[in-house]
Amino acid sequence: MPGFELFGDAERNEVNDVLNSGVLMRYGFDGMRQGHWKAKTLEQAIQSRFEVNHAQLLSSGTAAVSLALASAGVGAGDEVIMPSFTFVASFEAILMLGAIPVVVDIDDTLTLDIDSVKAAISPKTKAIMAVHMCGSMADLDALKHISDTHNLFLIEDACQAIGGTYKGKALGTIGDLGCFSFDFVKTVTCGEGGVMITNNEQFYTHSDQFSDHGHDHQGSDRGAETHPVLGYNFRISELNAAVGVAQFKRLDEFLAIQKNHYTIIRTELSKLKGVTFRTVPEGGEESYAFLNFFLDDLETARKVSTAFKANGIDVCFHYFDNNWHYIRKWDHLKEQKSLFPLSQEIKNGLSYLKAKTFEKSDHYIGRNISCLIKLSWTESEVKQRAQTMASIIREATL
Numbered sequence: 001m002p003g004f005e006l007f008g009d010a011e012r013n014e015v016n017d018v019l020n021s022g023v024l025m026r027y028g029f030d031g032m033r034q035g036h037w038k039a040k041t042l043e044q045a046i047q048s049r050f051e052v053n054h055a056q057l058l059s060s061g062t063a064a065v066s067l068a069l070a071s072a073g074v075g076a077g078d079e080v081i082m083p084s085f086t087f088v089a090s091f092e093a094i095l096m097l098g099a100i101p102v103v104v105d106i107d108d109t110l111t112l113d114i115d116s117v118k119a120a121i122s123p124k125t126k127a128i129m130a131v132h133m134c135g136s137m138a139d140l141d142a143l144k145h146i147s148d149t150h151n152l153f154l155i156e157d158a159c160q161a162i163g164g165t166y167k168g169k170a171l172g173t174i175g176d177l178g179c180f181s182f183d184f185v186k187t188v189t190c191g192e193g194g195v196m197i198t199n200n201e202q203f204y205t206h207s208d209q210f211s212d213h214g215h216d217h218q219g220s221d222r223g224a225e226t227h228p229v230l231g232y233n234f235r236i237s238e239l240n241a242a243v244g245v246a247q248f249k250r251l252d253e254f255l256a257i258q259k260n261h262y263t264i265i266r267t268e269l270s271k272l273k274g275v276t277f278r279t280v281p282e283g284g285e286e287s288y289a290f291l292n293f294f295l296d297d298l299e300t301a302r303k304v305s306t307a308f309k310a311n312g313i314d315v316c317f318h319y320f321d322n323n324w325h326y327i328r329k330w331d332h333l334k335e336q337k338s339l340f341p342l343s344q345e346i347k348n349g350l351s352y353l354k355a356k357t358f359e360k361s362d363h364y365i366g367r368n369i370s371c372l373i374k375l376s377w378t379e380s381e382v383k384q385r386a387q388t389m390a391s392i393i394r395e396a397t398l
């Protein structure tokens with residue numbers, strides 16, 4: 001990660017097809033487009049690579065998460081359980097529909113803590129949103145059992161774990177709906193883009209209509225189409241999709257590089273006492289987009305993070321203090337800083353966040369360092385990096 005590091009002629013050629021035909025939109029203009037259907041082509045490639053019946057390409061991963069919920073009928077006043085450690089898109093997507101994000105603890109998988117999920121279920125719960133953070137997955141068997149028992153939808157946000165698998169199945173295909181992002185810093189990029197995948201035909205039809213102003217996409221005269229439902233515009237452009245067509249073909253190449261780089265660093269860090277690695281649920285295989293490890297305590301993690309930065313070890317994150325992927329930094333959510341009035345239901349629904357604490361999450365995120373695995377490193381750079389990291393950690397844990 002990220003795929004933009006290895007841009008080349010393949011990406012340029014796909015974009016040029018679109019520029020040469022002049023059709024920058026994914027729908028219509030059949031005569032003009034000279035057979036180029038980039039969004040459709042990418043959707044088909046995604047369906048066959050992940051063995052899933054339907055893929056709806058969209059303008060962003062955030063749109064994909066929102067549409068996954070909307071397609072399943074989640075809306076006003078419904079509660080959606082989500083983790084305390086995730087990208088802000090998770091609660092943005094939920095709030096956009098008038099639903100209420102119920103934030104719960106994570107555990108040593110760095111994803112949803114199963115007991116906390118169970119404890120959060122109420123009569124208003126409609127869905128569980130598992131976010132496969134930093135290249136690895138939530139305990140999907142346990143979540144599936146809970147969602148089946150309580151008749152909830154299970155949504156997988158696999159934006160940071162494309163190519164990872166669980167018990168032989170692609171992440172994103174195990175829940176009712178799955179999402180990937182193709183934004184600029186993801187393993188596969190379109191510049192901006194995302195996709196919602198599902199085996200449920202009705203959910204797919206909903207997403208197809210909702211993402212394009214409710215159009216039914218029947219026939220070949222766009223102006224004559226009917227609108228079975230209200231919708232918005234979350235379309236991807238053909239230019240963005242074209243980049244993705246080239247990038248997605250390279251997914252296995254990218255995954256192999258990630259795995260190789262990850263393994264070199266992990267092998268070196270495994271020799272250190274005081275370093276443990278995130279738990280990967282049994283039967284899971286990471287996408288190797290990140291290497292995540294724990295140190296003994298918060299103070300050590302802070303020391304190591306600071307020393308990494310001072311010694312040129314970039315793209316390693318201590319999410320407890322930095323960035324905006326952890327609940328500690330979500331003041332705009334806790335303080336409900338909306339540009340426009342929020343519904344009373346949402347205001348009431350979010351008020352628990354003013355008092356709720358997340359000790360279990362603090363325990364894991366406080367001690368976690370999460371290192372992005374770059375594609376463009378050479379093997380000797382990775383080996384050097386691994387040794388520098390190891391000696392910094394050794395010194396900090398003396």
Ligand SMILES: *Cc1c(COP(=O)(O)O)cnc(C)c1O
Nearest residue numbers: 060061062087089159160181183
């Ligand atoms: C990147 C990301 C998203 C949103 O993707 P965008 O395409 O940037 O909107 C959602 N969830 C997670 C976990 C992400 O990392």
